[in-house]
Amino acid sequence: MTDILASVPRVPEAVAAALYTAHPSGSLGWMVWSVVLGVVSVAAGLVSRRLLLRWLRKPFRSLYQGVTLRRAERISYGLLRTVILWVSAAVFFAVGAVIVIAVTPEFGPTRTTSLVLLIGMTLYLVLRDLTVNVFQPESPELRLLPIDDATAVHMTRELLLVFAVSIVFVGISVCFAWFKIDPDAHAVMRIVASLVASILMGAYVLSHRKVVAVLIRGNAPRPGLLRKVLAGTWHILAIVYLAATTASNIATILLRGGFLVGPILGPIVAFVVAIALFGVCVILIDRRFRAQQADLHRASGGTAAMPPEALPMPAVERAAAVAEAAAMMEDDEDEEEEEEAAAEEVLEAESAPVAETPAEVLAEGEEIETPAAPLVNPVTIWQLRWKGLGEHLAAILAAIVGVMTLLAVWGRLSLREGTVQFVGYLAVLFATYALYQIVRTWIDGKIAEEEPGPGHGQSEDGMGTGSTRLATLLPLLRNLLLVSIASIGGMIVLSGLGVNVGPLFAGAGVVGLAVGFGAQTLIRDIFSGAFFLADDAFRKGEYIDVGGVMGSVEKISVRSFQLRHQNGPLHTVPFGDIKRLTNYSRDWVVMKLPLRLEYGTDVEQVRKLIKKLGQELLEDPEVGPMFLQPLKSQGVVQMEDSAMILRVKFMTRPGDQFVTRRHVYMRINELFEQEGIRFASRQVTVRIADDADAHHNYTPEERRQAALGAVQPILEAEAQKSE
Template sequence: MPMTMALSGKSLLEARANLRRMIANGQVFLENLPQSLKAASPNGAATWFFLAAATAIGGLVAGHYVFRLITRWGRDHFRALYDENEQRRSGKLAYLLARAGWMLLSAGVMFVTAILVAVIFDSGHEPSRATIFVIVSTYVVYRILRGVVFWNFFAPTSSAHRLVNLSDAQAQSLFRHWAAALAVGAIIIGLCRWVQILGANGAEAGTAMAQINDDAHRLAFIVGLFVCAALLALLAIIHRRELKAIILGPGEVKEKPGWLRTIAFTALPLILLYLALAWFVSSVRLTLGLPGGYIPVLAPIIVFVVAIFAYAVAAYLIEVIYERRAAAHERRELARLEAERRAWERTQASREMMSELSEETQEVLEEGAEMTMMHSVSAPDSQIRPYFPAFKRFFENCVAATILVVSAGELSRLWGVDIGRDGGHPLASALDILLVAIIAASAYRAVNGYIDHRIVEEGGTLDDEPFNPGEGDSEGGKGQSRLATLLPIARNVFVSFILAAAAMVGLASLGVDIGPLFAGAGVVGIAIGFGAQTLIRDIFSGAFFLIDDAFRKGEYIEIDNVKGVVEKISMRSFQLRHHLGAVHTVPFGEIHQLTNYSRDWVMMKLPLRLTYDTDVEKVRKLVKKLGQQLLDDEVVGSLFLQPLKSQGVYSMEDSAMIVRVKFMTRPGDQFVTRKVVYAAIRDLFHKEGIRFAHREVTVRLADGTKASELTEEQKEAIAGSVRSAIEEPGKDGRDSGKSAAAAL
């Protein structure tokens, strides 16, 4: 019967009348207890009870001895599982589960041993058998709860394997108090069960004595459950600080989420309220003679034991799986480091072989590789990238949420609340929505965490990070990898799918027919497609551009008259950050031609203004030698794809001979290497006596005109013309050497 029916006004009045009768019949039962014991005896004496109790105690003593032998044998043979410095969660769970399983097996052997002793001394008396079974089963259940559950949950003697946030003193105190409360509760429940059995054998059904016995055992359960509820409430009050510590876990309280702090703060009043309400409901149900009246008070312990065991097993399996994945990741990283080391050694050996060849042979090899990219091998990495279990927390949250929802449902069922789906009970819908919300939130965090980790692992930047143009000029640097570019878009797709799926499941849990919603969504999608053709064009154009790998995040591109670094990509457009700071938003559908300046490699050509008396061949050899030295440089050597070399005389000007040098790097590395190359050439030419030519402008005056005859205004005009000629930029990023003539 549901709880609401048991708590109706008419039922409460009936319960009050029944309670008065039960109290009176309880007194009668106590007065007639000696006669009831004699009536249950085969020979008319009450000694059968003491013989049955002695047989049960003897069997338990024998079973306890066997229990100790088995546990001692297991402690000696499974000592390898114990590590006083254990840090791994899987190691802690493995030890606790193994110990709990072994103690459970030992308790089962103890029960079997005690029953065998009872069978050996069996007298064929049914009340004696029932009494022995009550004593043995009650004690074994007490040992299971004490040793298998709470001994491993609090771990008072195994601080290294304790999973709850308790000190040694707190764990020992909690275990002692719980053990005492369990002992008292076991004695009370055992007596109540024995009173029930004695009453069932003391009178025939339907008689007045049967009614007295039934009222007596139900009254005994009411009193016994009151004592149990009071003990549990007293434990909660005494250990309220430990209760908060267990809920909050290790760490600072201020750093914990608000919902967890709220649960820790309200746990004690909720527990007290639950115990009071559970005892009241149990008393009413027992008074009305409804079945399972003692369950509400004991239900939390039953659900807790099953839930904690299920979660421990699931958490252990998750830990083992991810530890194996971490070990496999470490093996792959070691293999990668070994491959990089071997590639580095091969590259170094090749460079040494090249240096031993003649200069003519080196020139031939370099000319043969002129138009191909000499991929430089970076120095081997000495660190193993840490393993990132992105979805571990997701699976743990899913398991915890499932166990929580199932436990809440089972607790409701034990209370007598029917939450079957046929009736569409609100509690069932609320539990389903709670489960979906937790799983969706966990999936959202897991997907975001995994995508952020992969973006960073690929060398990319997150969308919420401030833009950093890096070192360089208007042509930007190297872009991010293709995966780092596509992952933010994939994030949007996955998050949208998670939210949509969670919303659909939540609506279905509320009883909403989601079939018409899908049909309506299709119609709305068609209408949007016809009404927003530009939007659809932008989305599809962007998809094809990304599939073609036309650009990536961080690359410097040019579209018509707009250029800049790709800073952010969305479903229909992307943003370009100009080198002066302006941000351009470009829809994908507006792209007709795209130029990418950051793909694969960059060829840098640097003009050098030298005097006409410079030995060009000497310059070529010096530049070649310098290029080899830069390749061996520990800082910038790995940045060169092709070494620095001279292209000879590029052009002849009035005041200088232009010699151009070139080298190849990856996009973004040219700015660092350019500074190093310029500085090295300056120092080298200064050492070798090679002079740079200064820019000169010749001003020719008209025939017969002398400079001394010019006015100040004319001199300023000539100076302005000369300055314009000097500062006018020429091609290839260099200043022109135009001459200016003023004819007066």
């Protein structure tokens, strides 16, 4: 190390000596010939590249002519265009290399210099094609990143400058490796090249840290914890990686090792592989769920011919992101608190004018409860959850493949036993997580299909119509399957790590036996619940009576269920405490309505009127389909002091009787008023006899109090009955 540091002042002299001694003639004439040959080979390669691109331009454009540029089309356009450009870069290198090798049949400094120049130019073209297709500085309609044109141009130019300068310095150090240069001076050149590349990339990261932070946060009103942490620390992680890579390179150089290219190109290669894989997955997912996306967009008030993903970024959303990015570039000296406040303002500006649709929430792979639009089919929302789940799993898979690619470029991934086991553990964990999410989403979708549609469910009086039996049992099955999947996946990983899982099962059996003796009530509740559900005694949403506790079944767990009373209270009832269960929401219900009529009313006339009214109600388009049996009269069922009680009845499905009751009462009142039939009012006759022995009469106040005392019990009984 001391020798290398001491050789720093001698680097120019060592470089000059290496250039003179590179050619047997001892002159610098070969350099002129190398530059000329390099320029000619590069020019020939560029011409070949241009001709190839011109030949492919027409068929490439025909693929997307007249096609709406949705997200899938924009991604496929970028991927295919990148592949074509990289093929043209390969043609560029092949043509140039053929010229160099043909002109210089023998290996020497001229061929070395020309080939290094050609390789550096090819690498720059590859990186340039990738950068341009990511930022799309000249094609805003194809840009996937929510940044404005100026920011895209600025970021593209700066990144290309970083690549160009880094390639020049690294290329020079690689070129001199073939010359007879002093090893210490060459080590200094490699250290300088590594420092220059890392410093330039670090400056680029710090310069655009806020723009990238906004992109990582996304446009969700409440980004997840991982997004927040990554948005605030991504530049720190990048700087730490660059510093570690530079330190590793310098240490390798000081130890007389070679120049490590893997740590430098590793992130770029991993990024390309991960983005390409994720892009292909997104294309397949978008095309699979395009119909559901269009249905959701139509239901939300948009145009039927253009799904949301086909629309450009909303103007307000793009303007907010653009304004934030511009402000970030102009003010690099803000405090951290001001940075956070600015980011929050951008997110509020993005979320306030443009309501986030359920599809946008699902695309982020996060579980946020969003109220669905009234016109959107719940099944459509569930199908779009598959879209969000697919993108979520695709992002995880792309991240895993990117990490594995990075390790492979570093040289840390091989076919050794430990590496294969590590990859196997990752595959098991990913498969377990994917299966967990797939089962949960599938069962949730089946529950959504079984749920009653709009206009069904709980009635106005709190009497639920009930879900299907499948919708009642599926939540319990879902929990059982999810626990089983997580347990099996964990056992596989533990077994692969060398943990003997046999004693775990034995211990679980002992613990289960102990719990069984100590928690007999719990076991009774669980088994009772299993038999009640097997007997289909009740379902979710049905109105039941359990020993005086009444309400609609709101939630069912393993040991208990919850009843929501129509007045609001929530009752939790263990299955083991059920002695008798009455279900008011099964099959049909008969509603009987008493009518108080005056004495002297023609009962036969009333019977005929009620029968005719029943037929009219059956033909009513609103309530007619609710009747299972028409309204009919049962005649006089009771005689009271002030009225005779007639009763009418009808049959409906559970939950519909309250709506039909309102219509029946209203129509009977109108009918009786037209026919002159009068309802009897309640009367209580109180006779107060004078006390003959007292030889005086009661005063009016005493008579009033006596009458009130006679009526009060009747009023209290009626009030209690009405409750």
